[in-house]
Amino acid sequence: xxxxxxxxxxxxxxxxxxxxxxxxxxxxxxxxxxxxxxxxxxxxxxxxxxxxxxxxxxxxxxxxxxxxxxxxxxxxxxxxxxxxxxxxxxxxxxxxxxxxxxxxxxxxxxxxxxxxxxxxxxxxxxxxxxxxxxxxxxxxxxxxxxxxxxxxxxxxxxxxxxxxxxxxxxxxxxxxxxxxxxxxxxxxxxxxxxxxxxxxxxxxxxxxxxxxxxxxxxxxxxxxxxxxxxx
Numbered sequence: 001x002x003x004x005x006x007x008x009x010x011x012x013x014x015x016x017x018x019x020x021x022x023x024x025x026x027x028x029x030x031x032x033x034x035x036x037x038x039x040x041x042x043x044x045x046x047x048x049x050x051x052x053x054x055x056x057x058x059x060x061x062x063x064x065x066x067x068x069x070x071x072x073x074x075x076x077x078x079x080x081x082x083x084x085x086x087x088x089x090x091x092x093x094x095x096x097x098x099x100x101x102x103x104x105x106x107x108x109x110x111x112x113x114x115x116x117x118x119x120x121x122x123x124x125x126x127x128x129x130x131x132x133x134x135x136x137x138x139x140x141x142x143x144x145x146x147x148x149x150x151x152x153x154x155x156x157x158x159x160x161x162x163x164x165x166x167x168x169x170x171x172x173x174x175x176x177x178x179x180x181x182x183x184x185x186x187x188x189x190x191x192x193x194x195x196x197x198x199x200x201x202x203x204x205x206x207x208x209x210x211x212x213x214x215x216x217x218x219x220x221x222x223x224x225x226x227x228x229x230x231x
Contacts, residue, residue: 002227009089010087010223011085011086011130012059012060012061012085012087013058013059013060013086013087013088013089013132013229014059014060014061014062014063014082014085014086014087014088014089015050015055015059015061015062015063015088015089015090015091016063016065016075016078016079016082016088016090016091017046017050017062017063017064017066017091017093018065018070018075018090018091018093018094018101018103019043019046019047019065019070019093019094020043020066020067020070020080020094020095020102020104020105021042021043021093021094021095021101023065023115029106034138043044043067043093044098044188045064045133046093046170046200047064049170049171049174050174052063053171053174053179054178055178058178058229059089060086061086061190062084063082065078067104068104069104070094070103070104070139070210071104071108071109071110072103072108072110072111072113072114073112073114075110075115076118077096079118079129079131079181080118080128080129080189081132082103082192083127083128083129083130084127085100085196086130087130087131088130088131088132088133089131089134089135090130090131090133090134090136090148090153091135091136092134092135092136092137092138092141092172093136093137093138093166093170094136094138095138095139096136096138096139096140096141096143096144096159096163097109097111097139097140098140098143099111099112099140099143099144099147100112100122100144101138101144102138103227110171111178115144115147116150118151118157119150120149122150122151122152123150124175125196126152129151129152130152131148131151131152131153132227133153133154133155134148134153134155134156134157134165134174134185134229135156135157135177136157136158136159136182137155137159137163137165137166137169138159138163139159139161139162139163139216140158140159140161140162140214141157141158141159141163141221142158142159142160142219142220143154143158144158145157145158145207145220147227149222149223149224153223154223154224154225154227155184155223155224155225155226155227156221156222156223157219157220157221157222158219158222159216159217159218159219159220160215160216160218160220160221160231161215161216161218162213162216162217163216163217163219164190164198164202164214164217165194165195165197165198165217167191167194168194168197169188169191169194169219170190171190172186172187172189172190172193172194173187173190175186175187176189176190177229178229179230180229180230181228182226182227182228183221183226183227183228184226187219187221189220191218191219194217198213198214198217199211200215202214205231209214
């Protein structure tokens with residue numbers, strides 16, 4: 001079912017999807033044709049999930065920044081352009097590095113050069129960005145949590161290192177979040193399912209320590225409030 005209409009005076013919700021797979025698999029060299037195929041299929045799969053689980057029914061606007069639009073200037077322009085009329089949730093379906101997102105074709109890093117000026121603008125005028133929740137499967141997503149919180153986000157998640165479990169994390173999160181679960185519960189459920197898959201491939205060592213790929217994929221949740229799609 002569609003989400004209820006916003007309360008009188010409240011802004012409707014928008015979803016911004018920052019989408020760029022690049023076609024890379026961490027540490028695995030691939031020929032160019034393979035990276036292009038992976039890039040296309042994974043991005044189309046992500047867009048299919050949005051439709052399958054009802055993002056277009058729950059959000060008044062859905063903006064997908066993919067391919068040449070997966071850049072820092074486009075992200076800033078979209079977030080600031082939506083702010084006067086919408087509250088925005090952000091979905092990060094990209095690779096990441098510490099303190100940065102990996103944008104268009106891996107040639108574009110979105111980091112301090114983008115977020116520093118945006119945070120300064122927000123501090124001077126909080127109406128510049130109206131950010132609500134940020135979900136991402138990007139590597140080192142936890143390193144960007146302070147940035148999203150500094151931009152007014154109420155709740156965020158992020159992997160503590162290299163994230164080897166983008167799926168089933170994305171699909172389980174979207175199914176739960178768009179189905180009405182709270183952000184933290186949707187993240188926890190998605191992570192629990194992802195770990196169940198991952199630990200079958202990468203088992204703990206003899207001392208019971210996580211395999212490095214599991215340790216890096218672990219998720220953190222930070223924020224000042226928990227939310228649902230309806231709140």
